[in-house]
């Protein structure tokens with residue numbers, strides 16, 4: 064039975080809780096159905112463990128922003144905690160170790176924004192390769208999945224390790240291979256069963272593969288850097304962290320090499336699928352909404368006239384492009400259930416009582432298409448981000464990066480990538496839907512990140528190029 068004044072939800076079965084009420088393969092539709100029955104804040108039992116699902120902007124802000132400290136924890140007893148050996152930043156609990164690492168990452172990423180070898184340069188370094196690949200595919204059906212995945216991976220590698228990797232490089236193949244496999248396990252029924260039924264955790268079941276993968280990943284990650292770094296002259300994020308370790312000397316607090324290994328893997332993981340799936344969603348819509356693509360191109364041509372390349376600052380002269388990118392993020396709903404949170408103390412939300420340690424699932428998708436928050440909640444329409452004067456504006460319900468103290472740490476990098484990649488490619492190429500490809504299917508494949516179904520597009524050089 065639910066505790067007194069706990070959010071309502073479907074009847075709870077012994078041992079199983081509510082796991083039969085939701086599809087373990089894709090719970091999003093079930094979450095929507097349950098919201099209709101039980102309201103914006105309801106509860107589900109994953110086996111014996113209660114979870115509270117938060118839906119809609121009002122409840123999301125009430126938790127993530129107005130009661131930020133109460134809701135900024137991360138659960139510590141899930142399958143994914145085991146896979147990260149309780150290190151890194153994404154899953155770190157709310158406390159001094161998380162705070163120090165988050166602050167360090169934000170500061171380091173901000174510093175990379177400036178000067179020689181800036182973030183923009185690092186992103187352009189990779190865009191060159193994307194252009195080269197598109198040029199070799201002119202006129203033929205081309206599947207962009209792998210290309211954008213590798214590009215996003217390489218951009219974050221430029222930041223972390225100061226270099227990109229050829230697409231068949233063994234180092235990156237191992238990282239990507241292990242992550243892909245772990246993401247599949249973490250999304251699949253085995254992880255859900257691991258979390259719901261503690262008695263099966265010691266058994267030799269498929270989830271054990273994920274723990275082995277992480278050991279394989281961490282091994283050897285820093286070897287090359289340690290050999291080649293010049294203290295005090297950092298080339299990249301890893302060097303900056305090592306300098307910080309030197310600076311801290313005997314008293315490193317929460318900083319350590321083990322932390323750095325998991326931190327780097329965290330950032331690579333968080334920065335790859337998210338960005339690449341958003342870009343893929345962008346090209347899926349742009350190639351099937353040619354009139355929107357053309358309007359973007361007209362604006363790009365005029366805003367960048369006489370310029371070699373776009374800079375992130377140019378976005379201020381491109382309200383339509385900005386609206387399109389934000390609308391892509393809205394419909395992409397790339398991280399639909401955010402990262403799970405946890406209450407840090409006994410608290411209240413929308414009149415319900417939530418004890419300390421309650422697992423919280425922020426249903427970001429429910430805000431991104433919430434009736435009443437958007438002019439056109441259920442269609443792809445950049446007007447959602449344009450006001451009567453045709454200026455770009457950002458409705459409060461735009462929360463693909465979540466909100467509050469745990470919100471995405473890579474937001475500024477991600478926004479820069481989306482802008483520079485989309486603008487540069489749209490300036491040079493036209494993207495069309497192949498005539499024989501049938502109706503486009505916009506329904507994504509469910510996972511920690513939503514992925515568009517594989518598709519082909521036809522790339523041609525624009526007349527003006």
Ligand code: HEM
Pocket residue numbers: 152153154155165219329330331333334335337338341397398401402403427463464465466468469470471472473474476477
């Ligand atoms: C379009 C791209 C991206 C989207 C939609 C996205 C979305 C998100 C979301 C929804 C969260 C969870 C926030 C929460 O728990 O409340 C998150 C966390 C995080 N993201 Fe992103 N992200 C993107 C790109 C990136 C990039 C490029 C990086 C790498 C620098 C990154 C690093 C992180 C980290 C480290 C966290 C954990 C923050 C913490 O727990 O304090 N993300 N992101």
